[in-house]
Amino acid sequence: MRRGPLREGAFTSPLHEPRTAVVLGRWLGAALLVCFLTGLTSHLLQDPPGWLAPHLPARPVNGYRVTQGLHVISGIAAIPLLGAKLWTVYPRLFEWPPVRSVAHALERLGIAVLVAAMLLELFTGLLNTLQWYPWPFPFRQTHFWVGWLATGGLLLHVAAKAPLIAAHWRRVRPGLAQRRAFLGAVTASVGVVTLTTAGQTVPWLRAFDLFAPRRPDLGxxxxxxxxxxxxxxxxxxxxxxxxxxxxxxxxxxxxxxxxxxxxxxxxxxxxxxxxxxxxxxxxxxxxxxxxxxxxxxxxxxxxxxxxxxxxxxxxxxxxxxxxxxxxxxxxxxxxxxxxxxxxxxxxxxxxxxxxxxxxxxxxxxxxxx
Incomplete structure (x- = not known):
């Protein structure tokens, strides 16, 4: 029924397959989990509910420095991981027929909300590191609630895809050469963005702080x-x-x-x-x-x-x-x-x-x- 570049069989790369998606999903899930937990810690330290405020600890001395540094590092690392993950699975957006049942429609709607929440969360978080807010809504409150939406959507997605994830969790032998090369390139890109931005909070990486918005020794x-x-x-x-x-x-x-x-x-x-x-x-x-x-x-x-x-x-x-x-x-x-x-x-x-x-x-x- 389909014609043109979205016709059946148009996506010929062997990397549009479950094993690659599962491997990238593990890495992305770990980064987003660290980002969410450290972001929640930051929110509670900055704006604690009344019952919690008297119990916030003053130690360790560098506690907020470590958690917020990890928050931004994991958030920036998640950007290339999310891009690679979306590239791997995007042909599924054009499957035909687009909706096969009510359950299938709800699943696709959930994925759309999940992807939109992740993109908004990472985009606004990255611009916050630059102190640039080109939107009309308050950043901190929006970032907090979209973080819950993205994390909840991720957990539901993992639950829905659990059988597929389990089937492709272990290494497949023999491995696909293109997959190894692709995952190596993704790993290298994550390493580069981390190495060139983490120096704004990790002292021993300061010499490589090329793309972070701040140098901690300038001012x-x-x-x-x-x-x-x-x-x-x-x-x-x-x-x-x-x-x-x-x-x-x-x-x-x-x-x-x-x-x-x-x-x-x-x-x-x-x-x-x-x-x-x-x-x-x-x-x-x-x-x-x-x-x-x-x-x-x-x-x-x-x-x-x-x-x-x-x-x-x-x-x-x-x-x-x-x-x-x-x-x-x-x-x-x-x-x-x-x-x-x-x-x-x-x-x-x-x-x-x-x-x-x-x-x-x-x-x-x-x-x-």
């Missing part, structure tokens, strides 16, 4: 930034700046008074949702010392308010597990230098195992809750 005082002081309207701190701390015993401190308090230096990473991270030596006053001075209870939360006039993270709340951690600082210096305005002068929060957007810059107020 003011040798650290990258996402939001500049100019963008936040905080390029010049008020001449009469004081830190306001509210609680049972409220008080204010000038910069000179802050500098007379015990200063602590800690090596902590800045790790951002876009996948880049960098470590630095931060010096300042332990947050718990400031809270104790205000008479805070041991389980009190802290609301931190920035000098910036607007922005989704102008106000940040910190659970007691972070606020009481000895490594959580109100930082005044980085790498031995007074904070650059782009890094939060006059003061900023730095805490272990926290997303970068919650490491509030240009701090003006600490409120004990």
């Amino acid at each position: 003011p005082q040798g650290l990258p930034i996402n939001r500049t002081a100019a963008a936040a309207g905080t390029s010049t701190a008020p001449a009469d700046w004081q830190l306001t701390v509210t609680g049972p015993r409220p008080y204010r401190l000038t910069m000179a008074e802050l500098l007379t308090l015990p200063q602590v230096t800690a090596e902590l990473p800045i790790a951002c949702v876009e996948g880049w991270s960098a470590s630095a030596h931060w010096t300042g006053v332990r947050l718990r010392d400031l809270l104790d001075r205000a008479g805070a209870d041991a389980d009190a939360r802290v609301r931190v308010t920035s000098l910036e006039a607007d922005g989704p993270y102008r106000i940040m709340e910190m659970p007691a597990t972070y606020a009481r951690d000895p490594l959580t600082l109100l930082a005044l210096r980085v790498n031995g230098q007074v904070l650059d305005p782009d890094h939060g002068y006059p003061a900023r929060i730095i805490a272990p195992n926290r997303p970068g957007v919650l490491q509030t810059k240009w701090v003006a107020r600490l409120e004990i809750i």
Whole structure:
């Protein structure tokens, strides 16, 4: 019944077959599973439900750096894997008749939703690493829910295809030479994109960081930034700046008074949702010392308010597990230098195992809750 390039027998490559699809599906499934679990971790650390917030751990120190780095690395690796997988199975889009039964129609509809969700998830995630949002919907919420849709669709697809997957799971002997060459090329492409982008979070791959949007050693005082002081309207701190701390015993401190308090230096990473991270030596006053001075209870939360006039993270709340951690600082210096305005002068929060957007810059107020 069909004519032209989509006629029966038009797809002559021997690689459009189940074994190749199963092998690629295993690799793609592993990448998407890592991407989903680490993305879920990032979402819960950044925007936890109320019941979970008091139980978020401040350790390991590099926890968010590792999980978010893996999230972006596995997401980028999934792009060539998804392309190869779709190329292997796309002739099935043109099978004839297009619908044989209600069950077949539902299966095809499910595959269409799965493919669309995966493409949208990887496309928006990749552009997020560039901080480019050419769409009208909010990225973080959309990315979160489409991730659930893609993962659920993937699990249903695996369940529906389980007999076919089982039949072609083991190595077929003798192997198809074209298959080995094709899978080798896919492996090489995944290796190249990983090697040339993972350096933005993996220090020992930094020399190969050719295509990642960030280098972790470039920026003011040798650290990258996402939001500049100019963008936040905080390029010049008020001449009469004081830190306001509210609680049972409220008080204010000038910069000179802050500098007379015990200063602590800690090596902590800045790790951002876009996948880049960098470590630095931060010096300042332990947050718990400031809270104790205000008479805070041991389980009190802290609301931190920035000098910036607007922005989704102008106000940040910190659970007691972070606020009481000895490594959580109100930082005044980085790498031995007074904070650059782009890094939060006059003061900023730095805490272990926290997303970068919650490491509030240009701090003006600490409120004990």
